[in-house]
Amino acid sequence: MRLWALLIVAMVAMLPSMVFAHEADPHHELVTVGPYLVEVGFSQWPPLAEQSLDITLMPEGGITGKEATAIFHSPGGPFVEHNGIVGRHPRMRDYWGFDLIALPEAGEWTIDLVITGPEVEGRGTIGPFTVGERPGPTPLPMWLIGLLPLVGIGIGAVVSWKRIRPGTLPEATEWSPSS
């Protein structure tokens, strides 16, 4: 009985709460990028460090015939996603977007945008906006829990190695297939 109870508890624990795709953007702002007015949407507001985030971009008149690049400026310095190229958002294909990215640190952020339309190139900046502190507990104990199986593997390996002492056995230097 106890084993079955344990199994049932394990199975129930295994069932996760469903995780859905990001809902409709909770925050929008309008950004002027040269001649283009762009509606920028954030799936989390305020965004938190290390939390997954979608950012969508919709230039006035739609994305057809235009191209966009973006550089993120974090407190620690600039970086790019996907080599700076902004593709269509895979679940909202009428929009440009970054899907399932995480902004790695808290602080003041800006995103530089360059949009090239049929005739002119426009430049503009999203933000500055504030990214909040990463949610959740301090990382070190979490990493230690994650690495726990390594302790078992390490102990098992060291104990086996010491008890077998492979270097002292004949098969260390000879083929001895039947050993």
Added chain:
Amino acid sequence: MATHTASPSPSAIDLHLPSSQAESVALVATRWASVPFMVGVLMSYLGFSWDVQWHTDVGPDTFFTAPHLMLYSGIGVAGLTCLVVTLVCTAAARRGDTRVMNQTTPILWGRYRAPIGYLIGGFAAVAFLLYGGIFDQWWHDLYGFDVTLISPPHVGLILSIFMIMAGALVAMSGDVRRAVRSGSSPWLAVIVLGLAASILYSFLTPTAVEAHSLFVSVFLWPGIATTLIFATMMTMVTSIARVPGATLVTGVVYTALLGLTWVFVPWVTREYASSIGLFVRDTVTGYPAVPGFLPVFLVLASLAVEAIFWVARRQRWSLRVAAMAAGAITAVIIVAAQPIPGIYLNYFENNLPAEIWGDLAPNIAASRWPTVALCALIGALVGWFGWNLGIVLRRIPDIATRGDQPA
């Protein structure tokens, strides 16, 4: 049902067979258990590769995606196999079956027994469920969808899968050794051992290469990581099997698995996305994500390792020295033939502006031969390690089994 001990009392694990028949059922069941164990391990590797490709190319996940289903079913099949083997062996041992007792390890104060590889696999499957079912789900609640492979719960999951695969490797090592010692044909067991080793080391590589990149210069790290992994694999398999040709067979099996995942994983990812109305991201190339990390020319190294051990046996060299030479030649072949894993090369060429790639390419070319030389040295040490590791793996049952009857 766990507490039934007396053999005459009815029990779910009591097979109600005369002693001699029960004996053979337990042993036969344990031999055949390697089939579902390996099916489960293979499914979990394919599911893992598919899941990584899915996150790279498409993105969103609930727990109930097809790649998760494949990964979790694979672990489930492997874990349940370990459970069944444990129950069958325990029942046989309680009846006093000495042959079963001599091949199994007691756990939980002697109440249960199974061959050591199945015990490792069973405990690791439980650890996987705890990390995946509780820790990772909590993590998703905090941080949303996965944006990285290397998170604390994922490290726990990856290590648990690694342990299940290691359990399978120990179990399959036992099968090969038993076949060789009994004088029967070892080739089926050798092929399965080659598959177990190929799955384990292929699974380990992407995480190791990524983690290694944190510590070592960008031009050196892929070679060092693949040397550490695959020089170990080559001499370890040679050492476990002690069958001339087994290492080459492993190289062929590894290449077949690489080819299968190379074709299957990107294809099934695209098909699955379109079947549920999702789109591949504009910015991805669709290059095979997990197979893209793996060395393509390992089969050549396996051939060279066979040749070295063939000469060493004929010339009566110390095989420890042969193992060092085998590790070094493995490193030279895989690193010289493919200095950067395909996935990075593909990324550089497709995603870097021409002027940056133009600066990088000569640097990669210039660092090629110094890297090969360094990896040859590391490979020699690792070859020695893999040879000894093989001895430990084939001998683990010797130290782990105790022939006493369960309580």
